[in-house]
Amino acid sequence: MNNVTIKDIARICKVGVSTVSRAINNDTGISEETRNRILETVKKYHYVPNTSARNLGAAETNTIAVLVYSVTNIFFSSMYGMFQTELEKKGYDYILHSVKDTQDIVAEGIRLVKEKRLKGIIFLGGWIDPTKMRLEDIPVPYVFCTVYQDIELPKSDSASVGIDDIEEGRRIVEYLIERGHTRIAIIGGVEGDRATGAGRLRGYREALEGAGIPVDERLIRHMKKNLEEFTAKNGYAVCKELLETGLEFTALFCVSDLTAVGAYRAIYESGRRIPDDISVVGFDGIELGDYIEPPITTMHQPRDQMVIETVRVLTGMIDGTSRAEQVVLKADLLERASTRRL
Amino acid sequence: MNNVTIKDIARICKVGVSTVSRAINNDTGISEETRNRILETVKKYHYVPNTSARNLGAAETNTIAVLVYSVTNIFFSSMYGMFQTELEKKGYDYILHSVKDTQDIVAEGIRLVKEKRLKGIIFLGGWIDPTKMRLEDIPVPYVFCTVYQDIELPKSDSASVGIDDIEEGRRIVEYLIERGHTRIAIIGGVEGDRATGAGRLRGYREALEGAGIPVDERLIRHMKKNLEEFTAKNGYAVCKELLETGLEFTALFCVSDLTAVGAYRAIYESGRRIPDDISVVGFDGIELGDYIEPPITTMHQPRDQMVIETVRVLTGMIDGTSRAEQVVLKADLLERASTRRL
Numbered sequence: 308m309n310n311v312t313i314k315d316i317a318r319i320c321k322v323g324v325s326t327v328s329r330a331i332n333n334d335t336g337i338s339e340e341t342r343n344r345i346l347e348t349v350k351k352y353h354y355v356p357n358t359s360a361r362n363l364g365a366a367e368t369n370t371i372a373v374l375v376y377s378v379t380n381i382f383f384s385s386m387y388g389m390f391q392t393e394l395e396k397k398g399y400d401y402i403l404h405s406v407k408d409t410q411d412i413v414a415e416g417i418r419l420v421k422e423k424r425l426k427g428i429i430f431l432g433g434w435i436d437p438t439k440m441r442l443e444d445i446p447v448p449y450v451f452c453t454v455y456q457d458i459e460l461p462k463s464d465s466a467s468v469g470i471d472d473i474e475e476g477r478r479i480v481e482y483l484i485e486r487g488h489t490r491i492a493i494i495g496g497v498e499g500d501r502a503t504g505a506g507r508l509r510g511y512r513e514a515l516e517g518a519g520i521p522v523d524e525r526l527i528r529h530m531k532k533n534l535e536e537f538t539a540k541n542g543y544a545v546c547k548e549l550l551e552t553g554l555e556f557t558a559l560f561c562v563s564d565l566t567a568v569g570a571y572r573a574i575y576e577s578g579r580r581i582p583d584d585i586s587v588v589g590f591d592g593i594e595l596g597d598y599i600e601p602p603i604t605t606m607h608q609p610r611d612q613m614v615i616e617t618v619r620v621l622t623g624m625i626d627g628t629s630r631a632e633q634v635v636l637k638a639d640l641l642e643r644a645s646t647r648r649l
Numbered sequence: 650m651n652n653v654t655i656k657d658i659a660r661i662c663k664v665g666v667s668t669v670s671r672a673i674n675n676d677t678g679i680s681e682e683t684r685n686r687i688l689e690t691v692k693k694y695h696y697v698p699n700t701s702a703r704n705l706g707a708a709e710t711n712t713i714a715v716l717v718y719s720v721t722n723i724f725f726s727s728m729y730g731m732f733q734t735e736l737e738k739k740g741y742d743y744i745l746h747s748v749k750d751t752q753d754i755v756a757e758g759i760r761l762v763k764e765k766r767l768k769g770i771i772f773l774g775g776w777i778d779p780t781k782m783r784l785e786d787i788p789v790p791y792v793f794c795t796v797y798q799d800i801e802l803p804k805s806d807s808a809s810v811g812i813d814d815i816e817e818g819r820r821i822v823e824y825l826i827e828r829g830h831t832r833i834a835i836i837g838g839v840e841g842d843r844a845t846g847a848g849r850l851r852g853y854r855e856a857l858e859g860a861g862i863p864v865d866e867r868l869i870r871h872m873k874k875n876l877e878e879f880t881a882k883n884g885y886a887v888c889k890e891l892l893e894t895g896l897e898f899t900a901l902f903c904v905s906d907l908t909a910v911g912a913y914r915a916i917y918e919s920g921r922r923i924p925d926d927i928s929v930v931g932f933d934g935i936e937l938g939d940y941i942e943p944p945i946t947t948m949h950q951p952r953d954q955m956v957i958e959t960v961r962v963l964t965g966m967i968d969g970t971s972r973a974e975q976v977v978l979k980a981d982l983l984e985r986a987s988t989r990r991l
Contacts, residue, residue: 379730543940
């Protein structure tokens, strides 16, 4: 054990503390030579580059936890690195903790606060029921990021950052309708889902109803409960069944891009082409969507901005400089090659 | 706060403790009715279903940390959920902590042990240098899972679980050679990489040399350092450049499946077909590989077995019932539609 601080390193290297921080965090704005000199000094003096290391043994920690549903979901996992970067920039240490579908994410958060002495919580993904979950018992500031609050329930006044799933789901279906599609199928979340999948499905219904197109319930399909939700595997299984019904449709809305990857395969296996026979749209805007064949038209969620806003709101609440804000961001419709005009 | 234990729940429900555990962990082997009855009781009595909750306030915790390089890498992120399940089965609490490329993963592990009072560490991904990193200072049992130990360096006797990247890289290139390919390009890790990418590249060289095929250094390509490693975006950029050189090749080995997804796009954009003009093989065996067009021939890493073995070795070391084992697992060659015989 030693007690070398970031200030000691700065003094030894004859630079400012922020320069040392930049070297450690591999940020831009310093020369390669300075960076190397600082990192060598860090190594030589066994400096442990983290603010919370100074809290060893003390009751206080400086940790924020990200609690995530569906830890393997590619959309969420693409956010982890950026959460870490943003939290560390503000001097917080970070842990990621996954929660199962069967667990009460709020109860799990309360447990973790006590066990890990958290300063704050970011809830990522999933769905909360403010009438049943003990939000008022969470003893630290928290923000819901991309967490869906059931539209049938009284809205919680908790801090939140996300998009409007109903609105954005409606927009992408309107895009299809504007291009002449009226027979539009959807692969939504699991049956009885009340999370993001449900919001996007409601948007689908609103778009059709708004355009005076009757909703054909047979074209509304749900992901299978026995497979992981929002995966290619699930999308494949559901789309295959849909195609086997022989129901006619010219467009398909998959409520996640990864689900659409599976739907692509089912469509190809049936001998159909995209977009010639079926136009396909996704949702999320994961990087992969630009590389699959054909690249997919999708609603791109402002992922980076979501992370930045979430960290801003949460750290502001911890510092006492801001209130529990509810930030609603816009998604971008990315038009690519998987859709055509009828 | 309350002090309801798992035993109380079992007594109230008139079932065994293991049945309660199964209900909470959503395991198989109990009826839906029993599960529902138990979960209702759990809710009613506000039971906090985690062993470490009983340690509140005590110095001891029961936490194991997974420290991961490249937290957003789809291959690793697909393992998180299973690590959690396996660790919880054995009564451990779990946190996931990501480490940046610029950080010393061992130093970060040592810091976390002190701060979070860990019982053990799983290092996931990346590369270690046993001659420079202070392995002997890690105060708790640890296992390297899929961590690459530089082949040029003396082998550490730390516990490890993984595949032999050289051997498996060699096997998939031999598969191409057996099918008549001699002009085989490779997209390896970044230049100067000494981790898994380097091992697979060495396997590529060994396969060619073993078959008496001269190695054409121009066909050896490296991922770009300014893009995230092992991503579709990186594979796309590198493959596009390779195709623009006009060099002739009939097969391409991408050292990760996701990299291959990007290579697919570059190949399509150049007007070539897979496998008619270029056979492509990947590595990892991510779920997605079965859904892209065409499904990719790849080396499937025994991901689930890796998780199970890692947890087995680590918890055995914590309990004092096993030594630091070095487990080398075999990968499976999955033959799909992206390769053809010349």
